[in-house]
Amino acid sequence: MKRGTVVNLLIVLVVVALAVAPLAMGAGDGKEEPFAGADGQAETAITENDPGYEPWFAPLYEPPSGEIESALFALQAALGAGVLGYYFGVVRTRRRLAAEVTARQGDD
Amino acid sequence: MTTVHEVLERSGVTPVHIAEGYLPVTHAVAWSAAAAPFIVHGVIRLNRQIQAAPEDKLLLGASGAFCFVLSALKIPSVTGSCSHPTGTGLGAILFRPPIMTVLGTITLLFQALLLAHGGLTTLGANAFSMAVAGPWAGYAAYLLTRRLGLLPAVFAGAFVADLTTYCVTSVQLALAFPDAESGFTGALAKFGGIFAVTQIPLAVSEGLLTVLVVRLLRTSAAADLIRLGVLRKREEVPA
Numbered sequence: 001m002k003r004g005t006v007v008n009l010l011i012v013l014v015v016v017a018l019a020v021a022p023l024a025m026g027a028g029d030g031k032e033e034p035f036a037g038a039d040g041q042a043e044t045a046i047t048e049n050d051p052g053y054e055p056w057f058a059p060l061y062e063p064p065s066g067e068i069e070s071a072l073f074a075l076q077a078a079l080g081a082g083v084l085g086y087y088f089g090v091v092r093t094r095r096r097l098a099a100e101v102t103a104r105q106g107d108d
Numbered sequence: 109m110t111t112v113h114e115v116l117e118r119s120g121v122t123p124v125h126i127a128e129g130y131l132p133v134t135h136a137v138a139w140s141a142a143a144a145p146f147i148v149h150g151v152i153r154l155n156r157q158i159q160a161a162p163e164d165k166l167l168l169g170a171s172g173a174f175c176f177v178l179s180a181l182k183i184p185s186v187t188g189s190c191s192h193p194t195g196t197g198l199g200a201i202l203f204r205p206p207i208m209t210v211l212g213t214i215t216l217l218f219q220a221l222l223l224a225h226g227g228l229t230t231l232g233a234n235a236f237s238m239a240v241a242g243p244w245a246g247y248a249a250y251l252l253t254r255r256l257g258l259l260p261a262v263f264a265g266a267f268v269a270d271l272t273t274y275c276v277t278s279v280q281l282a283l284a285f286p287d288a289e290s291g292f293t294g295a296l297a298k299f300g301g302i303f304a305v306t307q308i309p310l311a312v313s314e315g316l317l318t319v320l321v322v323r324l325l326r327t328s329a330a331a332d333l334i335r336l337g338v339l340r341k342r343e344e345v346p347a
Contacts (some may be wrong), residue, residue, distance in 0.1 A: 004327065008320055008323060008324070011316050011317075011319065011320045014316055015313045015316050015317060018309050018313050019183045019184060019313065021186070021309075022184045022186045022188065022309075025186070027184070027186050027187065027188040035184045035189060053130075053132075055130050056133060057128055057227065057228070057229040058129060059128045059220070059227060059228075060228070062224040063222075063223065063224060069223060069224075072222050072223050073180045073182075073223065074180075076176055076179075076180040076218065076219070076222075076223070077181060079176055080172075080173040080174065080175070080176030080177035080178075081173070081177050082173075083176075084170050084173045084174060084321075087166055087167065087169065088170075088324060088328060090166060091328040091329040092328045095328055095329075
């Protein structure tokens with residue numbers, strides 16, 4: 001394997017380790033809802049302790065269930081990953097074709 | 109009576125974006141007014157960039173896509189709660205902060221409209237933290253560390269952009285919900301303390317992922333990086 005590829009894989013491994021470590025360490029132990037999504041809970045937290053505060057605007061559309069919400073989050077990630085993958089496909093092919101052209105010109 | 113901060117601390121909550129309707133009207137209006145000029149300026153710069161260099165459209169899309177992916181990834185952190193990166197460092201470094209402001213605001217709008225994550229009334233405040241403050245601070249960190257080499261500077265830029273976003277969110281929340289006794293500073297210290305610990309490992313992950321993308325760009329699209337002034341000709345890595 002090329003050195004560059006090894007480094008890239010190592011970067012991915014470290015990122016995965018950083019995400020898994022809190023789970024393995026049991027950082028969520030003793031919490032009512034370990035590893036809960038932060039944003040949703042913040043709403044409850046603010047209303048809970050500042051009962052006088054009334055949210056004055058409601059979301060126009062709210063995913064009806066956690067499943068649908070996670071589907072939409074997956075859709076967001078998939079859209080982004082798709083575009084990123086397309087981009088790298090284009091630039092890698094472009095580079096390969098350019099390299100072939102230079103190689104052929106070198107033969108002449 | 110428990111305060112907002114105690115409740116937040118107990119539940120290990122890290123609000124990434126401020127939820128719909130959860131910012132008093134005056135604050136919502138003020139933050140929207142603060143973010144608006146940056147967004148308008150960004151749109152102008154984006155249009156100019158596309159006209160001047162239509163070949164950048166693909167990489168622009170990829171930068172926006174990176175922000176989309178990262179802000180959809182909720183990652184567990186050491187504090188036992190989940191938070192997500194922002195992905196704004198990359199675009200700020202490649203295309204300068206004003207253009208990233210537009211891309212980041214589009215991401216926030218998508219999340220506000222479809223996911224009820226963040227909100228329209230808090231879009232101004234969230235855009236200010238994630239799409240204005242984050243990219244500018246990240247870009248500044250990138251410029252300051254650029255002489256150390258491309259990749260260290262990219263890491264610094266993405267790390268700072270991520271962390272700044274959450275620091276600004278803390279300031280916004282502390283302004284809106286000051287502590288009953290210690291006021292704004294007390295609230296800021298508490299929010300900041302919770303945020304920093306949760307967000308530091310995520311900012312490291314974001315820095316590493318941004319470095320990964322720039323490494324891939326350097327091998328596959330070095331010409332683009334040189335044209336954008338991110339990579340210098342002599343730094344080019346032979347593929």
